[in-house]
Amino acid sequence: MNExxxxxxxxxxxxxxxxxxxxxxxxxxxxxxxxxxxxARVLKTIERLGYQPxxxxxxxxxxxxxxLAILVPQLRHAFADVYFGxxxxxxxxxxxxxxxxxxxxxxRNEFIDNKEYHQLYDQKFVDGMLFIGANSRHRFxxxxxxxxxxxxxxxxxxxxxxxxxxxxxxxxxxWQAAQHLVRLGHKRIGFIGxxxxxxxxSQDILDAFKEAIExxxxxxxxxxxxxxxxxxxxxxxxxxxxxxRNPDVTAIFSLNDRMALGxxxxxxxxxxxxxxxxxxVGFDDIPQASFAIPGLTTVHQPLYEIxxxxxxxxxxxxxxKVSRVQEVMPIYLTxxxxxxxxxxxxVAAPTx
Amino acid sequence: MNExxxxxxxxxxxxxxxxxxxxxxxxxxxxxxxxxxxxARVLKTIERLGYQPxxxxxxxxxxxxxxLAILVPQLRHAFADVYFGxxxxxxxxxxxxxxxxxxxxxxRNEFIDNKEYHQLYDQKFVDGMLFIGANSRHRFxxxxxxxxxxxxxxxxxxxxxxxxxxxxxxxxxxWQAAQHLVRLGHKRIGFIGxxxxxxxxSQDILDAFKEAIExxxxxxxxxxxxxxxxxxxxxxxxxxxxxxRNPDVTAIFSLNDRMALGxxxxxxxxxxxxxxxxxxVGFDDIPQASFAIPGLTTVHQPLYEIxxxxxxxxxxxxxxKVSRVQEVMPIYLTxxxxxxxxxxxxVAAPTx
DNA sequence: CTGAAAGCGCTTACAG
DNA sequence: CTGAAAGCGCTTACAG
Numbered sequence: 001m002n003e004x005x006x007x008x009x010x011x012x013x014x015x016x017x018x019x020x021x022x023x024x025x026x027x028x029x030x031x032x033x034x035x036x037x038x039x040a041r042v043l044k045t046i047e048r049l050g051y052q053p054x055x056x057x058x059x060x061x062x063x064x065x066x067x068l069a070i071l072v073p074q075l076r077h078a079f080a081d082v083y084f085g086x087x088x089x090x091x092x093x094x095x096x097x098x099x100x101x102x103x104x105x106x107x108r109n110e111f112i113d114n115k116e117y118h119q120l121y122d123q124k125f126v127d128g129m130l131f132i133g134a135n136s137r138h139r140f141x142x143x144x145x146x147x148x149x150x151x152x153x154x155x156x157x158x159x160x161x162x163x164x165x166x167x168x169x170x171x172x173x174x175w176q177a178a179q180h181l182v183r184l185g186h187k188r189i190g191f192i193g194x195x196x197x198x199x200x201x202s203q204d205i206l207d208a209f210k211e212a213i214e215x216x217x218x219x220x221x222x223x224x225x226x227x228x229x230x231x232x233x234x235x236x237x238x239x240x241x242x243x244x245r246n247p248d249v250t251a252i253f254s255l256n257d258r259m260a261l262g263x264x265x266x267x268x269x270x271x272x273x274x275x276x277x278x279x280x281v282g283f284d285d286i287p288q289a290s291f292a293i294p295g296l297t298t299v300h301q302p303l304y305e306i307x308x309x310x311x312x313x314x315x316x317x318x319x320x321k322v323s324r325v326q327e328v329m330p331i332y333l334t335x336x337x338x339x340x341x342x343x344x345x346x347v348a349a350p351t352x
Numbered sequence: 353m354n355e356x357x358x359x360x361x362x363x364x365x366x367x368x369x370x371x372x373x374x375x376x377x378x379x380x381x382x383x384x385x386x387x388x389x390x391x392a393r394v395l396k397t398i399e400r401l402g403y404q405p406x407x408x409x410x411x412x413x414x415x416x417x418x419x420l421a422i423l424v425p426q427l428r429h430a431f432a433d434v435y436f437g438x439x440x441x442x443x444x445x446x447x448x449x450x451x452x453x454x455x456x457x458x459x460r461n462e463f464i465d466n467k468e469y470h471q472l473y474d475q476k477f478v479d480g481m482l483f484i485g486a487n488s489r490h491r492f493x494x495x496x497x498x499x500x501x502x503x504x505x506x507x508x509x510x511x512x513x514x515x516x517x518x519x520x521x522x523x524x525x526x527w528q529a530a531q532h533l534v535r536l537g538h539k540r541i542g543f544i545g546x547x548x549x550x551x552x553x554s555q556d557i558l559d560a561f562k563e564a565i566e567x568x569x570x571x572x573x574x575x576x577x578x579x580x581x582x583x584x585x586x587x588x589x590x591x592x593x594x595x596x597r598n599p600d601v602t603a604i605f606s607l608n609d610r611m612a613l614g615x616x617x618x619x620x621x622x623x624x625x626x627x628x629x630x631x632x633v634g635f636d637d638i639p640q641a642s643f644a645i646p647g648l649t650t651v652h653q654p655l656y657e658i659x660x661x662x663x664x665x666x667x668x669x670x671x672x673k674v675s676r677v678q679e680v681m682p683i684y685l686t687x688x689x690x691x692x693x694x695x696x697x698x699v700a701a702p703t704x
Numbered sequence: 705c706t707g708a709a710a711g712c713g714c715t716t717a718c719a720g
Numbered sequence: 721c722t723g724a725a726a727g728c729g730c731t732t733a734c735a736g
Contacts, residue, residue, distance in 0.1 A: 053730070060714085060728090077438055080441050371722075
């Protein structure tokens with residue numbers, strides 16, 4: 001039951017198999033040079049002793065660790081945010097299949113000031129890093145453009161720096177959602193934003209929203225745009241402010257689901273019905289969106305798949321199979337009840 | 353901008369500082385034996401070259417990595433579950449403050465079959481492991497009882513095995529919630545469970561629920577107990593089944609918030625008002641609970657704090673400062689609107 | 705097909 | 721107060 005205190009090393013295996021250290025190492029690495037018979041013999045004693053090669057020693061000799069870092073911005077309880085969680089799950093699952101371990105990192109101030117984004121690579125702790133949720137204040141990413149340290153933005157991109165990324169088609173998604181509201185006859189549509197001007201994809205959503213609105217002949221109105229800080233609390237406050245400034249609003253486009261859920265909560269408190277009095281559409285399609293009351297119409301982002309793809313490409317980057325990855329994933333509107341287009345559950349929404 | 357390809361090593365620092373390797377290593381480890389002057393000199397060239405010690409080499413020499421693994425069960429997109437996410441955030445934040453890195457692991461079949469729960473330690477990949485969400489099928493934990501490999505159950509415990517854990521007082525929490533419902537006059541109270549018989553804390557909730565009900569003179573009724581698999585979908589199905597079997601139900605106690613939210617959704621679809629027709633209480637107090645409509649009355653678990661404490665104790669375990677940790681955290685009911693005790697927002701609930 | 709030796713980049717007794 | 725040397729546990733040319 002209780003294994004002996006000292007772990008076995010390659011030396012033990014060599015001795016007990018009557019071969020050299022090199023030979024053991026070579027079979028450990030599936031080198032075809034070793035004959036089947038000695039290979040089998042070595043494998044047997046490895047099995048018998050339950051030997052596990054020390055990964056630190058291998059990493060030191062190999063100069064890589066088969067470990068990837070997932071980096072997220074410093075937010076309150078970042079790992080409890082479903083948006084990040086879905087992507088992390090995708091990355092983890094793919095990494096696991098490819099034999100990679102996942103290390104968690106938060107872009108705290110010290111992380112940036114101490115250049116830990118370099119240290120992680122240089123201390124040979126990770127082979128690559130995936131950044132979810134980067135914003136314009138994370139200027140250090142500019143030091144990761146040259147490709148010497150495999151780095152990627154996940155579901156985000158940069159116009160300023162030439163970085164690797166996998167991102168969904170935010171503009172098209174936002175355009176679809178806005179068009180949907182317009183086609184439903186709404187003319188006074190409020191916009192609850194978050195991260196606009198700081199997060200490229202937030203900017204994209206707002207831009208596409210404006211474009212869709214104006215394409216429909218509805219003039220832009222700065223009064224209809226408020227900030228909700230991407231949180232439920234923020235969404236509540238934003239909805240309140242929006243209604244105060246524009247009592248005639250009949251629809252709200254929220255830049256993410258968390259704010260949309262907050263907005264619905266506030267609308268409810270104000271005695272306004274969703275969607276009869278005010279229609280609401282969100283963005284992301286987090287799992288909670290479908291269990292909200294009413295079910296939230298929102299732009300579905302394939303978060304988990306984005307995570308998987310990003311991880312896969314990252315490993316290709318590490319192995320030098322590709323030198324640049326800049327991929328855009330399709331994205332579509334999921335119609336539920338909060339926009340009023342669907343009257344009965346189970347009935348497909350009219351695309352008009 | 354672009355650093356030279358080869359990273360500096362301790363040897364470079366030694367040469368450029370005109371000292372030996374040992375000396376550099378000793379200042380790296382803050383050894384007081386080194387004089388202030390040479391120490392300063394070495395530090396200067398470390399600074400100048402931007403030298404970073406290779407962590408793999410240190411780990412090899414030290415025989416530990418200052419890395420902790422967080423283990424979760426194999427669930428669909430486990431890291432997107434807010435329950436886990438809150439705890440992970442707590443562990444991460446504390447680990448970060450203590451200079452530890454966090455590695456993610458899922459208890460997949462291969463993880464168990466290949467004894468990766470041993471490998472992780474024996475390959476010197478992690479110094480300790482924290483398991484969130486263990487259930488009775490994870491029998492491998494029995495091999496982690498002897499303390500040779502620092503291991504801990506987070507917000508869970510075992511009656512069968514003598515393991516380290518930090519857990520909240522589930523029984524008392526459940527008892528409070530059940531009592532609350534009883535005092536509100538409910539006599540036909542449905543119970544939506546999940547993991548009962550597999551997860552010790554789930555069993556505890558059910559036991560405490562039954563106890564509270566029976567203490568109040570209400571006889572037990574197996575018909576009132578259904579399984580909702582701990583998910584929103586499951587909660588919806590469970591609520592439906594519960595109402596079908598017991599049209600006279602006036603309250604529902606859900607073993608977690610996710611199912612409670614699903615139950616409310618289903619009640620809504622069935623045209624039943626919460627709390628007027630059916631009161632609902634949940635368990636966990638995930639962030640979403642307060643933004644649900646109506647706000648969910650639920651037992652607040654200090655998930656983030658539990659994660660922090662578990663991490664802190666784990667590090668003490670690693671350093672041999674403690675040899676056993678079995679701590680229970682207090683827990684209390686948070687009253688919102690879904691139980692009907694609170695009529696207006698902002699008004700404190702009567703404890704009766 | 706196999707082995708001896710140098711090397712990966714540190715740490716830590718042991719001398720001095 | 722500082723240095724030479726052995727060691728942590730592997731891998732990988734280089735010989736043979």
